[in-house]
Amino acid sequence: MSITTLPLLQQLVLVLAAIVLFTSFVLLAQARLVSAIHAFAWQGALTAAATAVVAVAGHEPHLYFSAALTFLLKALLIPWMLHRLVARLALDRHVDLLRHPALVVMAAVALVIFSYWLVLPMVRLELAFTRNIVAISLAVVLIGLLMMVFRQQAVAQVLGFMSMENGLFLAAVSATGGMPLVVELGVAFDVLVAMVLFGVFFFQIRDSIDTLDVDRLNRLTESLEDER
Amino acid sequence: MNATAWLLAIAQALLYVALAPLLVGWVRKVKARLQNRRGPPLLQAYRDLYKLFGKETRVAHTASPLFRAAPYVVFIATWLAAMAIPLLAVDLPTAAIADIIVVVGLLALARFFLALAGMDVGTAFGGMGASREMLIAALAEPAMLMAVFTLAMTAHSTNLSSVVDAHLAAGLVLRPSYLFALGALLLVALAETGRIPVDNPATHLELTMVHEAMILEYSGRHLALMEWAAQIKLLLYGVLIVNVFLPWGIARELLPADLGLGFAAVVVKLLLLGAVLAVGETVLAKMRLFRVPAFLNLALLLALLGLLGHVILEVGA
Numbered sequence: 001m002s003i004t005t006l007p008l009l010q011q012l013v014l015v016l017a018a019i020v021l022f023t024s025f026v027l028l029a030q031a032r033l034v035s036a037i038h039a040f041a042w043q044g045a046l047t048a049a050a051t052a053v054v055a056v057a058g059h060e061p062h063l064y065f066s067a068a069l070t071f072l073l074k075a076l077l078i079p080w081m082l083h084r085l086v087a088r089l090a091l092d093r094h095v096d097l098l099r100h101p102a103l104v105v106m107a108a109v110a111l112v113i114f115s116y117w118l119v120l121p122m123v124r125l126e127l128a129f130t131r132n133i134v135a136i137s138l139a140v141v142l143i144g145l146l147m148m149v150f151r152q153q154a155v156a157q158v159l160g161f162m163s164m165e166n167g168l169f170l171a172a173v174s175a176t177g178g179m180p181l182v183v184e185l186g187v188a189f190d191v192l193v194a195m196v197l198f199g200v201f202f203f204q205i206r207d208s209i210d211t212l213d214v215d216r217l218n219r220l221t222e223s224l225e226d227e228r
Numbered sequence: 229m230n231a232t233a234w235l236l237a238i239a240q241a242l243l244y245v246a247l248a249p250l251l252v253g254w255v256r257k258v259k260a261r262l263q264n265r266r267g268p269p270l271l272q273a274y275r276d277l278y279k280l281f282g283k284e285t286r287v288a289h290t291a292s293p294l295f296r297a298a299p300y301v302v303f304i305a306t307w308l309a310a311m312a313i314p315l316l317a318v319d320l321p322t323a324a325i326a327d328i329i330v331v332v333g334l335l336a337l338a339r340f341f342l343a344l345a346g347m348d349v350g351t352a353f354g355g356m357g358a359s360r361e362m363l364i365a366a367l368a369e370p371a372m373l374m375a376v377f378t379l380a381m382t383a384h385s386t387n388l389s390s391v392v393d394a395h396l397a398a399g400l401v402l403r404p405s406y407l408f409a410l411g412a413l414l415l416v417a418l419a420e421t422g423r424i425p426v427d428n429p430a431t432h433l434e435l436t437m438v439h440e441a442m443i444l445e446y447s448g449r450h451l452a453l454m455e456w457a458a459q460i461k462l463l464l465y466g467v468l469i470v471n472v473f474l475p476w477g478i479a480r481e482l483l484p485a486d487l488g489l490g491f492a493a494v495v496v497k498l499l500l501l502g503a504v505l506a507v508g509e510t511v512l513a514k515m516r517l518f519r520v521p522a523f524l525n526l527a528l529l530l531a532l533l534g535l536l537g538h539v540i541l542e543v544g545a
Contacts, residue, residue, distance in 0.1 A: 003401060003403060003541065003542040004398050004401055008400070008402065011401060011402035011403075012402055014402070014404055014541045014542075015402050015403075015404045015407060017404075017541070018404030018407070018408070018533070018537045018541060019404075019407075021533065021537075022408070022530075022533060025529060025533070101522070101525075102525055105525070105529055109529070109532055109533075109536070112533075112536050112540075113536065116536070116539070116540050132540055132541045133541075135540050136540065136541070
């Protein structure tokens with residue numbers, strides 16, 4: 001089944017999924033926190049758009065609700081909360097450079113290839129037109145994980161975590177036509193609570209070590225020569 | 229039939245040379261209007277070339293024969309590269325001779341001689357410009373090849389004519405790989421033609437210039453040929469982008485009506501692309517040279533994602 005045989009709406013889903021993957025790369029390599037939050041908001045909006053188009057193309061009306069929920073939560077509410085947090089922590093102009101940006105991005109490309117290889121046996125099962133997206137969403141999850149490993153800044157790590165959730169959601173929509181409504185509401189609520197807790201933790205971390213660079217948390221001693 | 233095709237191919241090649249200054253004039257005009265200036269007339273680029281051809285050609289004492297030969301090599305290599313890109317019609321004999329890899333190779337040849345000529349006289353500016361040009365080229369070329377391979381994988385051919393033909397035959401298909409390849413090619417084109425985020429085409433005598441630094445020692449007809457080659461290169465990239473990604477309107481039969489439509493379509497598309505370029509140059513600032521690798525890494529990443537997107541999303545099991 002090549003792309004030329006698919007109807008136009010289903011092609012649109014593939015294009016949107018590909019752009020979601022691209023926003024994952026943007027998130028990974030973006031040094032400015034505020035821009036990274038914008039990229040995350042775009043990723044949420046694109047995930048919601050992909051869900052809505054799947055709903056239209058596959059005639060699955062319950063997905064409209066998921067799309068609206070995702071859009072409100074991931075594209076509006078959580079980015080807004082992160083913006084407020086960043087403003088209150090006075091990190092608006094914070095720049096968090098990756099140590100080897102080109103290497104990290106190449107590692108992310110390798111992860112995309114790896115997730116394609118993982119999904120290959122599943123693709124042979126001929127699920128639905130969205131099955132190709134499973135590889136993309138797995139890659140989004142893995143890149144979120146990579147971001148949590150390579151970023152030192154707590155807010156950036158939270159962005160990685162949230163983008164992992166985007167990837168999982170995309171996988172659920174593409175592989176099985178969305179989760180049951182109860183599960184979806186539960187997950188959405190969990191993400192929201194996690195966001196509030198992260199907000200509290202940011203202040204706790206900053207109060208105890210005067211920075212949000214979580215590498216400092218690795219040190220156990222409080223002697224002065226270890227601090228710098 | 230064959231003779232008409234060859235005649236058309238030659239006419240198309242001449243059209244490249246004739247239209248190139250017009251595109252530059254159009255971009256300058258739109259840019260001037262955006263900056264609330266009236267700007268030079270549309271035909272100013274032709275007048276500049278005419279003026280330069282009439283002037284005396286001075287060559288530095290330290291220049292070798294290579295310095296005199298370089299303008300001709302650069303001009304002819306760029307022109308040959310342009311011939312292989314379908315402007316009005318697909319399936320012309322010139323397009324059948326050369327595929328996209330040859331085009332990239334010819335552009336590399338032109339760049340090689342440009343850089344050698346920059347270093348030949350031994351001035352500081354020339355050497356600096358040449359080293360910067362090679363830095364940009366070394367990063368831009370892989371990205372361009374990757375983007376082109378994405379197109380080639382879709383069409384199962386590296387010949388541009390077949391790529392355009394396959395795209396037209398498939399009708400309207402939304403391909404993620406084409407989207408990424410378009411992004412990558414746009415970034416590469418900005419870098420390779422020395423437009424604003426990478427190099428400023430309007431500046432002289434600053435430490436930031438790249439292309440202008442290499443041709444600083446040229447005058448008269450040599451300078452005219454160098455400038456003309458740069459203008460053809462801009463037109464080449466413009467035609468490559470509009471005709472490969474938006475091929476609608478290009479003539480598939482060599483009939484007068486189709487050719488007229490093809491000409492009108494490509495002119496409209498190029499005018500739009502030129503306006504977009506002018507808007508982009510107005511809103512963006514030139515970046516530091518050390519940021520250029522990051523810019524071109526983005527192009528490479530887009531091209532890679534295009535390739536992967538093609539394999540993952542478009543081929544299917």
